[in-house]
Amino acid sequence: MSEIAEAWSYLPGYLSAHVLLSMSALVLGLAISLPLAILAARSRVLGGALLAFAGVIQTIPSLALLALFYPLLLALSHFTTETFGFGFRALGFLPALLALTLYSMLPVLRNTVTALAGMDGGVKMAARGVGMTPWQSLILVELPLAAPVIMAGIRTAAVWVIGTATLATPVGQTSLGNYIFTGLQIENWVFVTFGVVAAAALALVVDRLLALAENGLAVRSRARVIAAAMGLVLVVAASLVPMIGGGGHRIVIGAKNFEEQYILGAVIADRLDKIGIATTERDDLGSNVVFRALAAGDIDVYVDYSGTIWANAMKRADMPGRKAVLGAIEQWTAKTHGIRDLGPLGFENAYALAMRADKAKALHIETLADLAAHARELKIGGDFEIFSRPEWRAVAAAYGLNFAARRQYQPNLMYRALISGDVDVITAFSSDGRVAQYDLKVLSDPKGALPPYDAILLVSPAHAQDQAFLAALKPLIGAIDLKTMQRANLMVDRADDKKSPAEAARWLEGRIGR
Amino acid sequence: MRALSLAVGRGEFLVLIGESGSGKTTTLNMINRLVEPSGGRILVDGEDILAGDAVGWRRRMGYVFQGAGLFPHMTVAENIGVTPKLLGWPKGDIDARVDELLGLVRLAAQDYRGRLPRELSGGQQQRVALARALAARPRIMLMDEPFGALDPIIRDDLAEDYRQIHAALGLTTIFVTHDMTEAMLLGDRIAVMRDGELVQIGTPNELLAAPADDFVRSLVETPKKRARRLAEALRAAP
Numbered sequence: 001m002s003e004i005a006e007a008w009s010y011l012p013g014y015l016s017a018h019v020l021l022s023m024s025a026l027v028l029g030l031a032i033s034l035p036l037a038i039l040a041a042r043s044r045v046l047g048g049a050l051l052a053f054a055g056v057i058q059t060i061p062s063l064a065l066l067a068l069f070y071p072l073l074l075a076l077s078h079f080t081t082e083t084f085g086f087g088f089r090a091l092g093f094l095p096a097l098l099a100l101t102l103y104s105m106l107p108v109l110r111n112t113v114t115a116l117a118g119m120d121g122g123v124k125m126a127a128r129g130v131g132m133t134p135w136q137s138l139i140l141v142e143l144p145l146a147a148p149v150i151m152a153g154i155r156t157a158a159v160w161v162i163g164t165a166t167l168a169t170p171v172g173q174t175s176l177g178n179y180i181f182t183g184l185q186i187e188n189w190v191f192v193t194f195g196v197v198a199a200a201a202l203a204l205v206v207d208r209l210l211a212l213a214e215n216g217l218a219v220r221s222r223a224r225v226i227a228a229a230m231g232l233v234l235v236v237a238a239s240l241v242p243m244i245g246g247g248g249h250r251i252v253i254g255a256k257n258f259e260e261q262y263i264l265g266a267v268i269a270d271r272l273d274k275i276g277i278a279t280t281e282r283d284d285l286g287s288n289v290v291f292r293a294l295a296a297g298d299i300d301v302y303v304d305y306s307g308t309i310w311a312n313a314m315k316r317a318d319m320p321g322r323k324a325v326l327g328a329i330e331q332w333t334a335k336t337h338g339i340r341d342l343g344p345l346g347f348e349n350a351y352a353l354a355m356r357a358d359k360a361k362a363l364h365i366e367t368l369a370d371l372a373a374h375a376r377e378l379k380i381g382g383d384f385e386i387f388s389r390p391e392w393r394a395v396a397a398a399y400g401l402n403f404a405a406r407r408q409y410q411p412n413l414m415y416r417a418l419i420s421g422d423v424d425v426i427t428a429f430s431s432d433g434r435v436a437q438y439d440l441k442v443l444s445d446p447k448g449a450l451p452p453y454d455a456i457l458l459v460s461p462a463h464a465q466d467q468a469f470l471a472a473l474k475p476l477i478g479a480i481d482l483k484t485m486q487r488a489n490l491m492v493d494r495a496d497d498k499k500s501p502a503e504a505a506r507w508l509e510g511r512i513g514r
Numbered sequence: 515m516r517a518l519s520l521a522v523g524r525g526e527f528l529v530l531i532g533e534s535g536s537g538k539t540t541t542l543n544m545i546n547r548l549v550e551p552s553g554g555r556i557l558v559d560g561e562d563i564l565a566g567d568a569v570g571w572r573r574r575m576g577y578v579f580q581g582a583g584l585f586p587h588m589t590v591a592e593n594i595g596v597t598p599k600l601l602g603w604p605k606g607d608i609d610a611r612v613d614e615l616l617g618l619v620r621l622a623a624q625d626y627r628g629r630l631p632r633e634l635s636g637g638q639q640q641r642v643a644l645a646r647a648l649a650a651r652p653r654i655m656l657m658d659e660p661f662g663a664l665d666p667i668i669r670d671d672l673a674e675d676y677r678q679i680h681a682a683l684g685l686t687t688i689f690v691t692h693d694m695t696e697a698m699l700l701g702d703r704i705a706v707m708r709d710g711e712l713v714q715i716g717t718p719n720e721l722l723a724a725p726a727d728d729f730v731r732s733l734v735e736t737p738k739k740r741a742r743r744l745a746e747a748l749r750a751a752p
Contacts, residue, residue, distance in 0.1 A: 122581060123583065125583065126579055126585065128548055129548060129577040130577070130596050130600070130646065131601075131650075
């Protein structure tokens with residue numbers, strides 16, 4: 001029950017963001033595709049080219065299309081900053097808006113071109129015959145007659161956009177997809193179901209209202225068109241209400257796509273709320289995206305791990321030792337990006353190769369060196385990023401690791417795959433509660449090929465000197481040990497007596513000296 | 515179209531007749547500049563209409579299309595008022611004109627103003643199309659088989675009504691048909707076309723008396739032959 005109550009409590013925020021995004025994308029899409037379609041209906045060549053282009057866009061997986069806009073906008077923002085002295089937020093609303101706008105275009109283009117190009121020649125002839133200019137013929141005769149078919153295209157586009165908008169979450173745009181991505185991550189199926197049902201219900205309501213408008217246009221019933229328009233305005237207005245008053249600047253807290261990050265995000269939010277700073281969270285961001293987003297000011301604060309910054313952002317392959325790495329990161333982030341590194345939280349969440357204890361024992365595997373001897377007969381499972389990260393290349397080269405097969409999973413499904421025997425080795429996380437819960441054997445790294453992964457608190461350039469802000473967060477430094485973090489993580493991961501990240505965050509807060 | 519030379523007098527009712535593809539509709543469309551001729555001149559009151567603005571020219575003449583060509587999304591009143599509206603008439607003038615025209619084509623204004631074309635019979639649609647063509651007080655009317663799709667009684671009614679309107683308003687009408695009986699009943703003169711050429715032009719009596727060739731002869735004799743056969747058939751009946 002409490003899960004449903006918690007899901008409900010997020011609905012106003014998620015729904016308003018979802019509606020605002022979908023509506024903006026649809027309106028922008030219409031503003032572009034209607035004039036294009038009108039031009040295209042008069043030229044066979046242009047029409048063919050446009051429909052082909054929109055068709056190609058449609059074949060790009062929607063998640064990839066959304067993801068591609070982030071680096072594109074980031075580069076553009078860098079360019080405008082250098083050339084004209086202003087930049088813009090490349091994360092969140094803008095990339096999602098542009099991708100969804102492109103997505104919305106095909107049905108509108110196709111229906112409008114088909115309706116206009118296929119119009120009864122006699123009617124167009126009559127329009128010219130009574131003395132209409134081509135423009136008057138379009139506005140007074142062709143568009144009104146094509147309206148029901150165009151409306152059907154708009155309906156299709158609306159349903160697509162509302163559905164696809166759930167995929168905007170990983171590019172940092174809050175949507176009903178937050179339920180789905182977070183729910184999938186923490187195995188909270190109430191959340192996932194809630195997100196799916198909410199998005200479907202929204203799509204259904206909008207579809208019915210647009211169908212009413214379409215029908216009203218077809219039978220020339222002004223009352224129906226007006227009723228549909230009023231219904232749409234009502235839906236949009238009602239869902240946007242939570243945004244009113246929530247305006248003004250909010251601190252954006254970033255989080256990657258796993259439990260620990262959600263929990264720490266909630267801890268940070270709680271601390272800032274206490275000193276009267278309004279916050280909002282951007283969850284489920286990729287490792288590289290989140291750091292660049294911080295540097296660009298798209299997010300204001302998040303927790304990263306020293307090894308990740310060392311290998312991915314700084315592109316370092318050498319291993320000078322834990323203290324030296326932390327020191328170098330603090331200097332480098334400040335110097336190159338103006339980012340404030342508040343320091344380590346007190347625990348490490350390292351990438352570590354882990355096996356089921358029974359299997360490790362049977363094969364006499366204790367270290368990565370032992371593993372290398374058997375790797376050719378073993379399958380490895382990893383998360384979505386590890387195999388393309390430099391640390392992986394370093395450790396694989398150091399030990400000569402070569403596996404029979406590689407599979408990639410959502411982190412929590414990865415543990416399942418190991419337990420069920422689908423894979424033999426996984427790239428586990430050392431602070432993960434499930435390492436202890438499942439009695440996994442973490443293989444030691446005698447050559448020190450894997451970097452340290454101290455959790456560190458990073459603050460955006462804009463707040464690097466914000467003393468009240470920094471003071472609220474400083475008590476977190478050195479305050480969370482590995483055992484405590486593992487227990488908090490397990491609260492969210494475990495199947496029985498499962499807690500939400502917010503609940504785990506409250507528990508964790510209780511453990512931190514104030 | 516081949517070389518075509520045709521003169522129409524003011525107030526005249528000229529019928530263009532010929533088989534399908536003989537160039538009747540194309541001739542009509544060139545006069546309205548819906549089709550631009552590749553050469554030659556079209557003079558109205560001595561003015562070369564090809565030199566002026568086509569859209570403005572179309573608003574000055576009436577055109578009744580084959581199969582009415584009413585705008586399906588507009589009411590009867592909106593259809594009739596479309597050209598005056600394009601010309602920027604005040605709303606009150608348009609409303610008054612619509613009522614006047616509905617009376618002229620014998621449709622009760624209060625019953626028909628607000629109807630949509632699909633709520634009308636074929637004959638009523640054609641009456642509305644006629645009213646629409648007359649709306650902006652044209653002096654020249656172009657009619658392309660306007661009654662072709664109607665059943666015979668309605669067709670005769672409408673044709674007779676229009677012939678009276680033509681006379682009462684002092685219109686110059688160019689009327690396309692492929693029905694020689696209709697042509698002879700309506701036309702002051704008849705122009706016979708074949709393969710894009712004008713074969714012969716003259717009053718019904720002139721065509722009957724001196725047909726230019728066998729084609730014209732068989733065309734003009736058809737109505738007489740049919741009338742004779744009809745009379746015989748009726749006499750033979752008990």
